[in-house]
Amino acid sequence: MTFNNLIVENSDFIQIITISREAKLNALNRETLRELNLAIKDVINDKNIRGIIITGAGEKAFVAGADISEFSSFNSAEGKELAKEGHENVFNLIENCQKPIIAAINGFALGGGLELAMACHIRMASANAKMGLPEVTLGLIPGYGGTQRLPKLIGKGRSMEMILSAKMISAEEALANGLINKVLEDKSKLIESANELMQSIVQKSPNAIKAAITAINASNTSDGFNQEIEEFSNCFGTEDFKEGVNAFLEKRKANFNY
Structure with missing residues (x-):
């Protein structure tokens, strides 16, 4: 299958999905969400793929949020449908996928980008990564599961602080708080390390x-x-x-x- 915003590579039972909108810091627009839905469903039905690694293109961002330009004029009903579609078609699909999914966070993971990473089963990050949920600065709250998944990972108090202050945290702080599993000092080793972990998983039953x-x-x-x-x-x-x-x-x- 050909995608406009994703690069898909298969090797040794593992599929690497790279979100490729580098000029937009890999922001999630509707087309990208639709393509993620199709890519994940393809893997679910592909017996030759046992695990997925999701990352972002370029040196700056994993996913720096949702594409604000697409919903800047939405009313309440349109906002509700936006969140509902995202939950059902992408974020819950990833969380409930019965094949393991690792997020390889190679830079900024903000808003919908952090929510995407949190929907994955395991999270690894390069040392330069920054994470946050800045939606309150737009007069919004996280709408793709952030208010639910973040407290389960780092606790209610820290989640309140991150979401209400909209502050970003470093990869090291994210590791200390339990938001991510591992930090790679050498950014070039991120995908290699994620692949090694996934290989150790897919060899099991x-x-x-x-x-x-x-x-x-x-x-x-x-x-x-x-x-x-x-x-x-x-x-x-x-x-x-x-x-x-x-x-x-x-x-x-x-x-x-x-």
Whole structure:
């Protein structure tokens, strides 16, 4: 599939999606969101791809927010539809994807860009990255899940401070607060490091990875423990379980089929 705003590369069961609007600091316009929806759906249905890395083009930004020019004249009803479409078609799609997704944050991740990163399962950043949710400076609040995902990652108090003050934080502060998993001092190593982590994930049982993502996401609900029990028990009926146990007992590396 050909995209106008994305560069898609496949290698060793991993797809790297680069948001490529460098002149606009990779801002998310409607076309880019539509293309992200299509790209993620393609991966969901592609048995040759087991994981996704999302990053931004250029040296400055992962995604520096939404494209404000597209919604500057919206009324309340149009704003509601904008947020609803984004949630359903991109951000929730990413969070609930049963294939692991890593955000490789190579620069500014602001507004919708940080919300995109937070929807991913794992976040890594270069040392120069800056993160924030500056929507209140526009008379808005985060509309793509920022008020919900940020408190789950860094706590209510820090989230209130970030969102209400609209301040940016450094990669090191984001790491200390639990917003990201790792900081790469050498920016050129970011994708390489993300790829190494993803390779270590996709070599594991595909069925178990899916079950783990589903169970972990269910921790956001009151039924999380029951969901874990269901996913755990379902694993026992899979070929992956048989192969994993046999490999352990035979003291060899498991060979999982996707």
